[in-house]
Amino acid sequence: MTHVAIIGGGPGGYEAALVAARSGADVTLVERDGPGGSTVLTDCVPSKTLIATSDVLTEVESSAELGVDLPREARADLAAVNFRVLSLAKAQSADIGDRLEASGVDVLAGTATLDPSGHVIATTANGERRIEADGVLVATGAHPRVTESARPDGDRILTWEQVYGLRDLPEHMIVVGSGVTGAEFASAYNGLGSPVTLVSSRDRVLPGEDGDAATLIEDVFTRRGMTVMGTSRMAAVERRGDGVRVTLTDGREVDGSHCLLALGSLPNTGGLGLKEAGVELDDGGFVTVDRVSRTSAPGVYAAGDCTGVLMLASVAAQQGRIAMSHLLGDAVRPLDLTKASSNIFTSPEIATVGLSQAKLEEDGVPFEVEMLPLAANPRAKMQGIRDGFVKLFSSKATGIVIGAVIVSPRASELVHVASLSVSASLTVDQVADAFTIYPSLSGSVAEAARRLHRHA
Missing domain, CATH: 3.30.390.30 (FAD/NAD-linked reductase, C-terminal dimerisation domain)
Known part of the structure; x- marks a missing residue:
């Protein structure tokens, strides 16, 4: 029986664990936050749950033309919405944990590193445990990027992982960053009923996406009352009493009640002993992998956002499945991003x-x-x-x-x-x-x- 060690229990990690277990391997998975990782607990699942409520309100807003007469204005109770968001995230995490347990995967709550020989050292509440595995998968994900001039405080200046503590709708939400994450949250809070200003350093929102789609979305945003500030680069964000001030590089200032930073992601690859184990990282700290998820170190694979290949949960899961199939000698089709699908959950x-x-x-x-x-x-x-x-x-x-x-x-x-x-x-x-x-x-x-x- 092959022993597989997996560091990280997000989509790349838990899907790999399930594939390996079905193939008869002995699997140990080490996860810091809980089954599903940040994707389930603080990122994808919570954000899309929040967006689901926003979508309902957007549909209700346009229902008059379908002959629906609403007795009063529909509004979101953000405290109730966020309670549901976090409850569903925990439930999804528990479901994944139950599935891993039923498949015979040994799940350890804690952190892990690689030693120079390529084995895994897990640190849990019960102390250290050395895992001598025949193959290792690194699936440690990524975290929100922040800057020295825009430090989140968890109250008024927020990353996308921190917004679920809000109990009241922001009086004016400023979203800095018009990539996928920024556009999704700007759309969500606009739909929930908050005035939104979207600060974009580029000449249009979603600069990396299809031009026709991006133009349409920006038109929808502005028609629904959102202020979109194109070619406007953030210089700093600071707390101002019960609000925030965003200063732009051209000297302009935007005042609001809250600021959500959507400045991209950085890989969780520091302090894992990857370089010492022979795992190559690129200039951004992402793990370099080939199309079957191999790293430069023999027997060590990587999947998900820590590789920077295409930062989607579906791609992470596919990378993890491919890694285990390759490691265990099963038939495998290398990752082909020319056939990948993705979705941006704007409205x-x-x-x-x-x-x-x-x-x-x-x-x-x-x-x-x-x-x-x-x-x-x-x-x-x-x-x-x-x-x-x-x-x-x-x-x-x-x-x-x-x-x-x-x-x-x-x-x-x-x-x-x-x-x-x-x-x-x-x-x-x-x-x-x-x-x-x-x-x-x-x-x-x-x-x-x-x-x-x-x-x-």
Whole structure:
């Protein structure tokens, strides 16, 4: 029996543990915060639970045009919302813990390091324990980046891990950073009813995303009353009595009740003994891995945000599964990010899969594109949906679907058909020939595929 040691119990760690246990390995997992790690306890699960409440209020706000007469204004009780957020996070963590226990995984509450020989030293409440493993997976995740000029205090100046202690809606939330995290929280608090100012150092929100999608989202933000400050770089954030002041590099000042810092993430790789064990780190401190999650040290693998490959829970889980399959000699398909899907939980959501339009144009790949506004979709009309679109990319040479962007309510659910198409290398004709429901939002995916048909 192979003994596997896993440092970190987030998606990369616990999914790897389950794969290894199913394959008959003896598995020890060391986790500091609880099963599921920060993804479940302080990051992805809590944020998406908060966003779920925001989405309900956004739908209620637009219900009048559907003939719904509300007797009074709907408002969020943030204390109750955050209680539910944290309760669900704990419940999800407990479910993961139960699943690991049922699979025979030995879960240790504590921290761990690698010694120079590649073995694991776990530190728990009961002391140190040396784990002589045949293979090690490092899945320690990442933490919010802060700066010396913008230090969170957990009260008015907050990271995204600290917002769930708020009991009252912010009178004015300033979000610094317009990447995925900043855009999601700006959208959420706007939907919950807080005035929001989004400070973006770039000329538009979501600068790394599809241009059409980012433009649409910024238009929605401003139409819903959000102040979006483009090309505005933060210089400092300071506490000012019962509020905060954000100073920009051009001297302008923005006053608010709270500030949420969304400045990116840094890997949790310090103090683990990685370099001493022969594990190569890049200039940002991320673990360098190949497509089967191997590091530069024999028998040591890494998965998730600590690798910086693509900081998504789904990618972390896939990296962990691939690592264990490779370690244990099972059939394995190397990680292929050209077929990865992702979602931004703004309102509406932005789901993407495969190659982006910017990447296709940059590489000079001949492609066809079809973009259909959701406003023309009959189901969207019935539901009062005006904002959104479906965009498909296909290879000009083969007609195979190579990418998609979907902007829509619940785009994270709608994108799966496009994800399957990209993963299985289906042609636009194969996608178009599959039956869809009428009326349905997914009908727009099929219609876009039909419009990409190439005449023989």
